[in-house]
Amino acid sequence: QVQLVESGGGLVQAGGSLRLSCAASGRTFSSYAMGWFRQAPGKAREFVARISRDSLTYYTDSVKGRFTISRDNAKNTVYLQMNSLKPEDTAVYYCAADPAYSGNYRAVFEYDYWGQGTQVTVSS
Numbered sequence: 001q002v003q004l005v006e007s008g009g010g011l012v013q014a015g016g017s018l019r020l021s022c023a024a025s026g027r028t029f030s031s032y033a034m035g036w037f038r039q040a041p042g043k044a045r046e047f048v049a050r051i052s053r054d055s056l057t058y059y060t061d062s063v064k065g066r067f068t069i070s071r072d073n074a075k076n077t078v079y080l081q082m083n084s085l086k087p088e089d090t091a092v093y094y095c096a097a098d099p100a101y102s103g104n105y106r107a108v109f110e111y112d113y114w115g116q117g118t119q120v121t122v123s124s
Contacts, residue, residue: 002026002097002113009093009118012085016122020080022095022115030073033098035111036080038091038120045094047106049080058105063089085122092117 008020022034033052039045049069050058057069068081078095096111104110 002028002032002099004095004097004113004115006093006095006115006118009120011121011123014086014122014124016085017081017083018085018120020082020093020095020118020120022078022080024076024078024097026076028099029076029097031099033101033105034069034071034078035096035098035105036069036078037094037096037108037111038089039094039117040091043091045108047108048093050098050105051078052101060106082120085120087122087124089120090122091120093120 003025004022006022012018035050036048037045038048047060049067051069051071066084071078094117095115097113098111
């Protein structure tokens with residue numbers, strides 16, 4: 001079992017930056033791929049970024065060049081650095097853990113463990 005706790009959300013003006021953190025429990029963190037998703041009001045949860053066990057990274061097109069996912073296995077933590085934020089980035093952001101990749105890294109069902117989410121609000 002893995003427990004995930006996100007932090008770092010908040011209110012920021014358009015063009016600003018935030019860094020989200022996700023702390024994981026357990027001793028197997030380094031063996032999991034980790035992802036970030038977001039969910040805006042009235043919309044489905046959507047993929048944002050993923051980092052593999054070997055630190056390969058993947059992004060949805062709308063955040064490429066603005067967001068960076070990284071991990072620190074010594075701290076059992078994954079990060080999402082978000083720069084040049086836009087109002088359309090406003091959402092609850094969730095981190096998720098994928099212990100066994102099945103080929104659908106953008107899909108919610110690929111990930112077995114989820115955090116409680118952290119709110120990111122970008123004002124115009």
